[in-house]
Each structure stands twice: as C-alpha cells, then as structure tokens.
Amino acid sequence: MTTIEDFTSQYGLVKKIDAFGYMDYLKSNPDAPRKHGKVVLVTADTPLKSVPRRRQDHHDHRLIDALRARGIDATAVLRQPSMGITAAGSKGGASGGGKASLTHPELIDWGLCGEMAAIAAAQNLLVSFAEKAIDEGKLDTILVPRVSEVPSRSLRSITVDAGKNNVAEKVVLTPTSELMQIVVLSRSMDELGKRVAAMIAGTKDGKPVQFGEFIDLWRITDMLADAVKPALTETVNGSPVYVHGGPFANVSIGIPTLVSVEMACALHDVVIVEAGYGTDAGAQKWLDIACREYGAQWPSAAVVVTRASTWRDDPELAWRYPFHVNRLEKLDIPAFPLINLWEGEDDQVPSLRETAAKLGFRDPIVGNLYRDGGEGLADQIDAFADVLANAAAPAARDSHRGMPLIDNVKWVAENAYGVPADRVVLKDGFLDSLGEASELCKDAGLSLDDLALVAVKSPATMTDNDRAPEAERTVTLKKVEVHAGAGLVHVNLTTSLTTPMPKIV
Amino acid sequence: MTTIEDFTSQYGLVKKIDAFGYMDYLKSNPDAPRKHGKVVLVTADTPLKSVPRRRQDHHDHRLIDALRARGIDATAVLRQPSMGITAAGSKGGASGGGKASLTHPELIDWGLCGEMAAIAAAQNLLVSFAEKAIDEGKLDTILVPRVSEVPSRSLRSITVDAGKNNVAEKVVLTPTSELMQIVVLSRSMDELGKRVAAMIAGTKDGKPVQFGEFIDLWRITDMLADAVKPALTETVNGSPVYVHGGPFANVSIGIPTLVSVEMACALHDVVIVEAGYGTDAGAQKWLDIACREYGAQWPSAAVVVTRASTWRDDPELAWRYPFHVNRLEKLDIPAFPLINLWEGEDDQVPSLRETAAKLGFRDPIVGNLYRDGGEGLADQIDAFADVLANAAAPAARDSHRGMPLIDNVKWVAENAYGVPADRVVLKDGFLDSLGEASELCKDAGLSLDDLALVAVKSPATMTDNDRAPEAERTVTLKKVEVHAGAGLVHVNLTTSLTTPMPKIV
Secondary structure, eight states: OOOGGGGEEEETTEEEEOHHHHHHHHHHOTTSOOOOOEEEEEEEOOOOTTSOOOOTHHHHHHHHHHHHHTTOOEEEEEOOOOHHHHHHTOSOOSSOOGGGOBSOHHHHHTTTTSHHHHHHHHHHHHHHHHHHHHHTTSOSEEOSOEEESSOOGGGSSEEESTTTTOEEEOEEEGGGSHHHHHHHHOSSHHHHHHHHHHSEEEEETTEEEEGGGTSOHHHHHHHTTTTTSOEEEEBTTOOEEEEOOOOOTTTSOOOOOHHHHHHHHHHOSEEEEEEEEEIIIIIHHIIIIIIHHHOOOOOSEEEEEEEGGGGTTOGGGTTHHHHHHHHHHHTTOOEEEEEEOOTTOGGGHHHHHHHHHHTTOOOOEEEOHHHHTGGGGGGGOHHHHHHHHHOOOOOOOOOOTTSOHHHHHHHHHHHHHOOOGGGEEEOTTHHHHHHHHHHHHHHTTOOGGGSEEEEEOOTTOSSSOTTSOGGGOOEEEEEEEEETTTTEEEEEETTOOSSOOOOOO | OOOGGGGEEEETTEEEEOHHHHHHHHHHOTTSOOOOOEEEEEEEOOOOTTSOOOOTHHHHHHHHHHHHHTTOOEEEEEOOOOHHHHHHTOSOOSSOOGGGOBSOHHHHHTTTTSHHHHHHHHHHHHHHHHHHHHHTTSOSEEOSOEEESSOOGGGSSEEESTTTTOEEEOEEEGGGSHHHHHHHHOSSHHHHHHHHHHSEEEEETTEEEEGGGTSOHHHHHHHTTTTTSOEEEEBTTOOEEEEOOOOOTTTSOOOOOHHHHHHHHHHOSEEEEEEEEEIIIIIHHIIIIIIHHHOOOOOSEEEEEEEGGGGTTOGGGTTHHHHHHHHHHHTTOOEEEEEEOOTTOGGGHHHHHHHHHHTTOOOOEEEOHHHHTGGGGGGGOHHHHHHHHHOOOOOOOOOOTTSOHHHHHHHHHHHHHOOOGGGEEEOTTHHHHHHHHHHHHHHTTOOGGGSEEEEEOOTTOSSSOTTSOGGGOOEEEEEEEEETTTTEEEEEETTOOSSOOOOOO
16 A cells, blocks of 8 residues: 555655655545645744744644644644754744754754755756856846855845946845745646746846746756655654745745645644744735635634733734734634743733633633643643534635735735725835836736735834834835746835845854 | 664665764774775876766776676765756766666755755855954954855856945855865864864954854854765665765865765775876875875775777877876876777777787776676776785875975976976966965964865866977966865966856856
8 A cells, every 4th residue: 555655765864755746646546545634823923023032833843742642643834944044043943942842953953954955056056047048148137036045144235247247136045035935835846847937037128038938947856856855853752743845934925835734634633834923924824825826725723822921011012912813713713822931921821811811812822831841731722622623624715816916915904914905005116116017927928916915024013113003004015026936926015124134143 | 783774874865874973983893893995096087178078987886886796895985076067067967877877866966965055055154154253353354255056157256245345255166165175084073173163264454363263163063964974875786885075176175075985995895986087186186185194095906097089089188198097006006097988989999908008008998888887897807806805905105294385286296297396387476375375374373384285277287288298398386275174275276267167058
C-alpha cells in the first residue's frame, strides 16, 4: 500500500516530504485512505511596538501538544523563519522556547534544509537572466529585485555595474520576493513553472516582458526541486510540526505553503495554521487570499493570541484585540482568545477573565506558556475541542475576482481594519501608479482586477493613526505593484515599509 | 562498536557525514579499526581556451569504477561545483556524464544540501557585522567582499548605500571567498571558529581589525553546522564518492576539504583527490599548500588527464602537458597519463601511445570514457594498481613557512610553471602592495612569510606568454592580498581574473 512514507525522506534531523507527489497520488487514487482535517487559524493581536513580542508560533506548538494530550490527532504548519531576521539578532526565530520548543530549533532558525537559500538563488538567477535580456535588447527595464538571505541596510539602495551603466537597484530579503509567493501558492511543479514564466521581468519600450519569453525555465525549477518539499519536525513532546514557506506577513502573504496545509489536512484531524503577525496581517491574508482566491480551506476555528498587557499598558490601542476577535466571529469562525502570561502576571487571571466576559468573548485560554507548556492548557480547551469535533466542513467563500482594485482595498480597510470606504485616502500619485499597473496588466493579457490583493502595511499598525478615535482613523493608499506570476497585486498603505532590511544587532 | 555509520545521516538522496566527529573519535580511539588509504591526485593538462573542455572530474568517477572492478577499495573526493557556474549555463557541473555519472547529478550541480549557500550567507553576515562595526566606529574600511551564489556581471562593481554614503564594493562568487577556504582547511569546528575570528574584517585608521574583536561568532558557526559535513553519493556503478568544499582552483585553493580526504583515507584503501583545473592550479595547490603547509597526505600517485588534441590542435602549447607529467615524476609522484578520446578519435590510439613513449611517459591509459565508462580502462591499469599496492607511506615534505614571499612565488614559478627566478617580473605597484600586506600582517601579529602562498592566475595560462619560446616566458606579479583567517597570502599574477563572475549563457 502506498502511504505518506513513500513520499518522505530523511533530511538530517528532519524529514522532507514530496507533498506535490503525495497530493497528486491522492488525486489519482480517490479511494486511498486519507483524513479531512479541519483548519484552525492561530493568529494574534497586532503587536505593540513598545514591548518585545513573543511570536505566536510558540503557541501553535503548545496548542497541538494540548490537543494531542486529549487524543486528538493535531498538527501545526508553520512558516520557515527568515534566516536574515535570525542572523540580524532577533532572538526568536519560529522554533519556540521553554516548554514549547521544537526538537531542532537551531536548524529551523538557521536555514532548515536550504529552502530559503534556493529561493534566493533562483530569484537572483531570474535577475541575471533579465540582465542578459537587456544585453540582448529584449528588455530595457528590470522590475524584479535581487534578494539577500542576510540583512544589510546598505543594500536597500545600491548601484550595480558601477562606473559603467550605473543601474539603481534595491535588494530585499528573500521572504519578500515574488518567487517566495509562487512557492507558497503553487500546488505542482508544473504550476510553479507556469507562474515563474508569467512573472513580469520588466519592460521593453514600456511594454511588459515576461520571464517565459527568454529564460531556461528548467534552471529555475531544478534549483527549487527540494525547496518545494515541506519539512517535518516535531515538538519536544513528539507532536508533528510541518515547516514550509516563509513570506513576510506585512509586505507579502504571511502564510505557509498551501500544499503543506493541504497535505497536513490529508494526514491529521486538526491542522493549526500559523498566520503571521496580527489578525490584520497573516490571518487576513489566509482568509482573503488563500481561501477566497486560491481555494484553501476556510478555518473551522481560530485562536487569537494576546498578552495580559493588551488591556493594561496601552489603552489607546486596546480596541484592536476585540476588533480582531469580533471580526473572526462575524465571519462564522469561532475565535478563542489565548492570553499568554509572562512571569509575575499569574495574579491577573481573574481580572483578565472578567474583561473577556465583558467584551463578550468566549472563555479565554490563559496560561504562562513558556513556563508551563501545552499541559497547562489541557483542562481549558474543552470548548475549543468541542467546536472542532462538531464543526461541519466549511463552505468556500466568495472570490473578489473582478472587483475593481480600489473597491477591494476599501473592502479590506472596512472589514480588516475597521475603516469605512469614505476614510480611505488616495495619496498623490496613487492613481497614476494604479493606472500604470492596470496598463501593465492589460499589456500582459491580464486584468488587474482579477489579481488577489496583498495589502502591504506596517506590522504594528492597522490604519494611518491607530491611536486616534475610531471616527478619525484613515487608511491611505500609496502605490500599486503587480506580481503577475503569483497572481497578486500589492497595494502599499502609507505606513508600509517596502524594503524590510533589519539592522544587525 | 562505533562505526562511521554512527556519524552518518541520510540527507535526501545523499548522505552527510559528521567528519569532524568521526576524525575526533579516531583520534581518541587509536585502536579503533580504520584504514590508511593512499592519496591519488587526479589532475589535468592546463586547459586550452580554444576547445570546450570536459572536466577531469568525470575521470575520477571512472577511475574508481575501474579500480573497484579489480577489487580495490577506492573512492573519490570531489569539490562541490559552483552552482553559479552551473546556473550561468556551463553545462558540465562536476557530476560527470555518460557512463561515468553520479547517481544524482542534478543534486550535486544545483546546490547539494545547501553547503555553498550556507557559506555565502555566513560570509555576507560577516560583511553585515563589519558594516555594523563601521557604524559603531570600530572600523573605517571593510576588506571582505560580499558573495553571490549566482553570477551577474553587473555585481563586479557596485555601490552600496547609494545616495548616502556611496560605498564602492565588488561582489564575488562564493567559491572565491576566504570563508570557503576556511571550511576547506579546518579540521574542527573549534579551528573553524578561530580562523573566522582571525579574518581581517578591515582597517581602522590603517590598522587591521579582526572579526573576533566584534562579532557573535556563534551566529557564523551555527550557520555552518551542516556545511562542514561532507556529502556521500555514488557513481551509477555504486562506487562511493564524497563531495565537499568548492574553492576555485585559479583564484583560490582548488581542493576539496582536508577533513573529507582524511576521513576517506580512514575508510578506503585508495582515495582519488580531485585537484581542480590543470596541474599548475589545483595540483600545485594540493602539493604546496595542503601537503606542505596543512599536513595533508602527499600523493602516492597521480593521474594526469589530457585529450588527444593536446599534441594535435595547438602545437605552441604542447609543451605544457609533458611539463606537468615530468614535474610530478620529479617530485617522486608516479604520474600516469590518461588520454580521454572523443568520438572519432579511436584510430589515433597507436600514434598517441608512440608520442607518449617518445616523451618518456609511463604507458598511458587511453579510452573514450564518456562512451565506455570505467570498464574500458580496467585492463589498462595494471601498472597503476601495482604502484598503489607497493607504495610506501609517503613522507611529509618541507614547509615554506618563513620563506620570503617573493622567493616563495619565484619557487612556484620555477617549479610549477617552468619560469626561472630571473624572469619573474614585478609589476609597478607590486612592491607597494607587498609592503602594505606585510604591514597589515605585522599589525595583526603575524608574519606575511608564515602564510601559505596562493597563486592567483588565469585558468588557461601558466605564464604571461605560454606561446612564447621557453626562454622568453615570464611571470608577472601584480598584487598581494592577505587572508589571515585561512592562513593564506594571495599573489595575483598578471593574467589573473580576481572577480570571476561568468556571463549567463
């Protein structure tokens, strides 16, 4: 009998799975045994800039440990952390800490099996191919950036071919690249190849030129042969955890690969999907991009992580967490608050429960997860486990395909950030940028309005002025960028950083 | 019983071996079973620019197949090919072709297990650390280049922090980096760390500053945790082949890692070491750097690969191949010519044997290796196998440590290129460069003359004018560069390319 083991190979301390092959096998063998796991979105409050944040990823691990302690076959699917961010000195990584560690955190944090590096090399080779196309007169302007696995602020603005042609470029971190998005969204090598071929390399006389018109596609797909395989590791308690894909949540799509989640759903009953940063970032992108536009599974429940400080340290921003929880509930996603205590906060549990009750939340799950691990949660997750046990298979939601881009952004502003359409502001130059993007798409045989919207924003804010009273908050639209291969259109909001290149500390 | 298996783990289609751990185990357990394999250097004629060249690496695979067919426990240790070169469109790679292929050529050619990428990331992180040191006033000039895994001619000269500080830089391919040299030369993680710490990051007020003075060394060594493990793959005939390290032979040291060769010698009776490019490049570097200065094993025999065209297509350069064979014989290394035929050259075998006899060579091994594989050689290697069976353990050779650098270069010019000391020319500026390097070393507490010499040269030439009559050939010295961490000093010869960054084809 063919099983997942036939698609799995050891890769040092972790395993790698040919997920494309396995999903293809299931498709061709509809009677093969498989599960139909439910997706749980683990997301978080929008982070406060003022306090160091423990990543919600830790909580994924603890939740699966807690679920598995109750006999539920649960797993988590995480994004691979950016080695650049780890290298830069942000201590976290995605591998947890304390009682919720993965078994091989050093591996996850420092490049895993080379997936990011392969994506970086392939994206950079695309740029080299584009340069060759310029030499050959097929292109006059390149629109894809080089990437670096390692941050360096001085790479934000560079001049290449210095002393001769002096071409201005910016270098971005690998997780921000279109190729990373393509790896996340593709369900087969064939789809991946087609998406790479459809990427707009640049322009010639103002008209878009796609990579498929001039590259040896096999060189790119050969480079990515292993990078498309999810890694399987486990928590220190032996719970399985898949790691695959790592786009940033604020400037990109912030979700693990679709194929890794779908494979996990075929293998487990509950699949916790880590949606990066706040509910306004990764979760919004899972729901509105992955589910609505790319056929991913609508979550059967959500866990929204926050800290005790949410209602204590920064009252002006205290509106955000309830907004997130309520938004998910309104979308028929049962949203469970998870409040992670730090040392010295145990005595605040009664008042936290009281606040949660006043806000109309479901009973929150509360614990010092670093200290106590998943075990500390096991007796608090009855309601959560009940919801998962009784949830019907979720229906697909409407696509926004064809909705005019500005309406689509306004829809996101209202639904995900709480800012109504009349307070969405178009910055000078936005309409020009929109017009250019629209023209570029048309010339490439696409409609801009058929692309899925990626809101490019700051990780720590939802609006132009989160601290203002609700009626004064605005969202400003700055510019538009097309990622035709990934099928995405980026709209930058005012506070966005388009070249995240952290400082080495 | 502890065996090599305890240090081996599966890594997808290949195995990775904790060679540091195994060699450490053997050191602590002198009675543990082990072999004392003999080293065979496989090298080649200096390539002719005018014809496409099949890499001598192919012949390594075929030779071990031929030796193993006779019951000899032989293996080969190869360098990992530069993905950049493969990506650029040079078809070869290092994985052979036809009947001499490795089982997974696509893997070897396209990044193996991410070793090169990890070295690239670590070298780039060193540059980022150096930039931080500049911000903190600890450094004012950076002396280490960034590297790229992918070639792009426009990266040869770049300006970073463009529009602000406008700092000029060059980007080089990973295989040319000092960190790659350190990975090749280090026999433990501890040694590797010390060497990284000893690298000269740059200068402050003209005085050298070493990385150990300001970096978090663990971030670099964590990044390299897997990259220091040799990969084990095999030929299509099942012969074991180790792949580890990949410095270029013309601008760097052109040899696989010392630890991979030493591990192979503990596991097999005959270890074929691939020394890159011609005898004047990788072989010279194995002998004069690895053996003389770093305690590697002197070869018990050599195989010097050439093509039928050597004596046919370019008579002006025909002196080079006999020079190489004779040089090795003079060093008491039995040197076996291996003539690789192309299609349509079978009828030239008698005349090739005649020429070889006239030149006083040992009986050449002749065959169309692509077509016939190692089997075609099996009945021609009696003399070669006899030499290996009867060779005494080779003695260590004299170090050049302490020899004045100019004398050392003159010694190499005479011995490896056939140009006597009085025809070694110092280019304008060379003595200044020498003086600066000497001063830099002194300020770092080193003597320039204690560093091992790396001749940086063109891959296709041995002298300034290989086509001139012997008495007119010269070697010009251009500049000096110190790699204090690797313990090396580079001297650029006139025809050298210091930023090999091939064109994408």
